[in-house]
Amino acid sequence: MARGSTRRQLTGMLYVLPFAAVWLLFLVWPVIYGFYLSLWEWDPLRGSKFVALGNYQHLFTDPRFWNAFWNTIEFAVISIPLIVGFGLLFALLLHNRNFFGKDLVEASLFFPYLLNVSIISLIWAWLVDPDYGILLQGLKVLGWNAPPFLNHPLWVIPFIALATGWWLSGYRMVVFRAALKDIPASILESAEIDGASGWAKVWHIVLPLIKPSILFAVVLSALSSFSVLGQVLVMTEGGPGRASEVLALYLYRLGFHYFRMGEAAAVGFILFLLMLVVAIFAFRFLGFESEFERKRGSEKA
Amino acid sequence: MSRAFRNLAFAAAALLFFSAAQAQIVLKMNTLFHSGDAQAMERIVEKFNAEHSDVQIDLSQGQWADYYAQLYNAVIANDAPHIGIVHTTNLPQMQPALTPLENSPAGNLLAAAGIEGSNYISALWDAGAFEGERYLIPLDTHMFGLWYNKDVFAAAGLDPNVAPSTRAEFEAAANAIRDNTDAYAVHLAEDGLARKLARAWYYLYWGQNAELFDADFTTSTFNNDRGLAACEYLTGVVSNDWNIAAGDGFKQFTAGDLGMLVAGNWFYWTATEAGVNFGFAAMPTFFDTPKTWGNSHNLVIPKQPAGTPDEVYVAAAQAIKWINENSDIWGIYGGHIPAYNPARESADLLASDTWQVSLSTFAKMAEDGVLHYPITHPKAAELESVFNTNIELAYNGTLTCQAALTQATTEANRILKR
Numbered sequence: 108m109a110r111g112s113t114r115r116q117l118t119g120m121l122y123v124l125p126f127a128a129v130w131l132l133f134l135v136w137p138v139i140y141g142f143y144l145s146l147w148e149w150d151p152l153r154g155s156k157f158v159a160l161g162n163y164q165h166l167f168t169d170p171r172f173w174n175a176f177w178n179t180i181e182f183a184v185i186s187i188p189l190i191v192g193f194g195l196l197f198a199l200l201l202h203n204r205n206f207f208g209k210d211l212v213e214a215s216l217f218f219p220y221l222l223n224v225s226i227i228s229l230i231w232a233w234l235v236d237p238d239y240g241i242l243l244q245g246l247k248v249l250g251w252n253a254p255p256f257l258n259h260p261l262w263v264i265p266f267i268a269l270a271t272g273w274w275l276s277g278y279r280m281v282v283f284r285a286a287l288k289d290i291p292a293s294i295l296e297s298a299e300i301d302g303a304s305g306w307a308k309v310w311h312i313v314l315p316l317i318k319p320s321i322l323f324a325v326v327l328s329a330l331s332s333f334s335v336l337g338q339v340l341v342m343t344e345g346g347p348g349r350a351s352e353v354l355a356l357y358l359y360r361l362g363f364h365y366f367r368m369g370e371a372a373a374v375g376f377i378l379f380l381l382m383l384v385v386a387i388f389a390f391r392f393l394g395f396e397s398e399f400e401r402k403r404g405s406e407k408a
Numbered sequence: 409m410s411r412a413f414r415n416l417a418f419a420a421a422a423l424l425f426f427s428a429a430q431a432q433i434v435l436k437m438n439t440l441f442h443s444g445d446a447q448a449m450e451r452i453v454e455k456f457n458a459e460h461s462d463v464q465i466d467l468s469q470g471q472w473a474d475y476y477a478q479l480y481n482a483v484i485a486n487d488a489p490h491i492g493i494v495h496t497t498n499l500p501q502m503q504p505a506l507t508p509l510e511n512s513p514a515g516n517l518l519a520a521a522g523i524e525g526s527n528y529i530s531a532l533w534d535a536g537a538f539e540g541e542r543y544l545i546p547l548d549t550h551m552f553g554l555w556y557n558k559d560v561f562a563a564a565g566l567d568p569n570v571a572p573s574t575r576a577e578f579e580a581a582a583n584a585i586r587d588n589t590d591a592y593a594v595h596l597a598e599d600g601l602a603r604k605l606a607r608a609w610y611y612l613y614w615g616q617n618a619e620l621f622d623a624d625f626t627t628s629t630f631n632n633d634r635g636l637a638a639c640e641y642l643t644g645v646v647s648n649d650w651n652i653a654a655g656d657g658f659k660q661f662t663a664g665d666l667g668m669l670v671a672g673n674w675f676y677w678t679a680t681e682a683g684v685n686f687g688f689a690a691m692p693t694f695f696d697t698p699k700t701w702g703n704s705h706n707l708v709i710p711k712q713p714a715g716t717p718d719e720v721y722v723a724a725a726q727a728i729k730w731i732n733e734n735s736d737i738w739g740i741y742g743g744h745i746p747a748y749n750p751a752r753e754s755a756d757l758l759a760s761d762t763w764q765v766s767l768s769t770f771a772k773m774a775e776d777g778v779l780h781y782p783i784t785h786p787k788a789a790e791l792e793s794v795f796n797t798n799i800e801l802a803y804n805g806t807l808t809c810q811a812a813l814t815q816a817t818t819e820a821n822r823i824l825k826r
Contacts, residue, residue, distance in 0.1 A: 150504075151484045152480070152483065152484060152504035152505055152711075153504050165826075171819075236656070236659075237652055237653075237654035237655060237656075238652070238655055238656055238659055238660060238665075239659065239663075255653075255654040257654075258653065258654035258804055259804075260801075260806055344601070344602065346602050346797070346800055347602070347800050347801060347804050347806065348602075348797040348798065348800055348801040348806065348807075349797050360793070362477065363473075363474050363477035364476075364477070364789045364790070364793075365787070365789055365790045366477065366480060366501065
């Protein structure tokens with residue numbers, strides 16, 4: 108019996124091995140090496156120097172780092188609800204059996220996700236081009252002399268977050284659609300018979316039952332929001348001034364423009380820790396299991 | 409008879425094999441050029457490859473933003489191209505990744521290839537050495553000048569064949585365009601990106617015979633009346649209603665909606681292809697002396713891995729010499745001023761529209777000392793980012809000019825002291 112169990116464990120480990128090897132080589136090792144690098148003033152041509160936590164110390168006293176840190180937080184706080192919220196809203200609307208042209212609308216909402224970040228960024232930047240942007244011209248016709256969003260320190264991050272929401276919510280919508288389809292119709296019918304309103308059904312039944320999908324969407328959106336780079340680089344290059352310089356962009360500039368690889372690695376490690384904390388918090392707050400699975404588990408116990 | 413024939417065939421095959429093996433020195437060349445510049449360099453390399461059977465150049469181009477990091481890291485990884493491009497002002501930052509040309513592992517490459525400094529614009533040649541060693545062979549110089557729309561000038565009641573050359577003439581023309589046409593009057597900084605706005609502030613500041621830092625780069629020296637005057641002149645473009653804060657001068661000019669644009673020599677082909685009826689003039693004198701922002705592209709041999717054969721170094725140096733000898737193509741199709749004197753005087757270049765319309769004026773500006781290099785320092789990229797951000801904030805009205813200069817001073821001094 109014990110021999111069979113060991114054999115099964117070994118077989119299981121062999122199945123996991125290919126993924127584990129790739130994961131260790133391309134994810135775990137770079138994190139460890141990145142941390143190692145962050146302890147150095149790394150420059151093999153001029154000569155590297157071990158500085159222990161000196162790079163972190165410098166970053167924590169650098170106003171530019173903190174500016175990038177808070178810009179990243181602002182972007183994440185705005186974009187995560189937009190991405191997940193739009194995705195959920197679209198999924199709920201499309202879940203309605205009577206929704207006209209459902210397939211076309213679903214395809215249209217998913218389509219932006221297929222586009223490259225550069226294309227998305229250029230399209231949105233053109234929309235609000237101060238000279239010829241159709242969105243600004245349209246808003247003017249409607250009576251609002253809107254500021255050039257990408258050139259305004261207060262508007263720039265919310266606007267990039269909005270563009271990101273438009274880009275990424277389609278994929279979350281598909282995830283939520285799949286989860287909604289798994290909810291047994293009998294539960295919702297029972298709730299209807301008991302007189303539950305539409306909102307009550309969503310809040311008390313649908314959302315608890317699709318919690319694993321929400322967790323997946325939140326964690327995925329958090330990771331992409333905290334590591335945002337492409338949109339910012341193409342749309343504003345971090346401007347105006349440094350109003351949209353996020354941590355990933357600061358990291359990129361430290362490493363690739365200023366050749367301060369050690370400090371860039373330190374920013375990367377801080378970003379990693381930030382995302383780790385957010386992911387752990389999301390797992391703790393939302394849990395792995397849906398309400399359905401949780402109840403089934405507690406009944407078994 | 410048959411044995412003699414067999415021996416002959418063997419000898420011929422061996423000869424062919426060795427000559428083929430000898431013929432194949434392939435030089436990897438990597439540049440940061442894109443758009444028209446990249447096409448012009450392609451023309452030069454195609455010509456080189458057509459004329460040389462023993463050495464071929466394998467050209468890759470187009471990475472502007474990350475180019476220097478890639479080049480630096482390629483040297484670290486022992487995978488550097490044999491020929492690269494470096495701006496003059498990037499020399500202090502890139503020097504550890506470059507081969508000293510007179511003191512290379514293969515000896516004096518200038519002597520081996522027959523490259524002589526006297527054949528180049530002396531200021532550009534002189535700027536190619538760092539701490540007593542030569543690293544750069546100048547390819548060109550490039551700078552900002554004044555492009556103007558003749559139709560807009562005519563509509564504003566101005567003489568379309570006379571461009572403003574003084575501050576008073578410039579302002580009179582700008583006001584006339586603003587008052588008499590629907591076009592934007594002026595853009596002083598190409599597409600209005602932060603780094604372009606900073607360049608505009610630089611040339612306005614340098615035009616008052618002022619420098620950004622002290623000679624030893626120990627402290628900044630721009631937070632003064634002259635820095636303020638330059639900033640206020642730049643922001644005056646918006647406050648005088650000559651343009652909008654976030655305007656893109658390239659787009660406006662090519663759409664026929666802009667009267668005057670300060671832009672680089674690379675703008676020639678864009679303006680021509682846009683079909684705008686344009687003229688070109690030297691930079692007006694905004695303050696004490698006419699100054700413009702400019703820089704130079706240089707050909708370099710990045711550091712090669714140990715064991716690289718001497719003939720590869722020499723072939724790379726000879727290829728660099730050949731490229732410069734044919735850099736009239738660079739002038740005609742890239743719109744840059746060749747640094748190599750005979751190329752700049754070539755009949756083809758002098759007869760070209762590029763030369764007639766704009767390049768001759770640019771060349772005159774270079775000869776007259778109007779060109780001023782930007783920051784030349786190992787921390788130049790970081791220091792420039794200080795000006796980029798703060799001048800942009802002043803231009804779009806987020807900061808006053810004084811606040812922008814004060815903030816820039818704090819940030820720049822912090823970088824210098826680190």
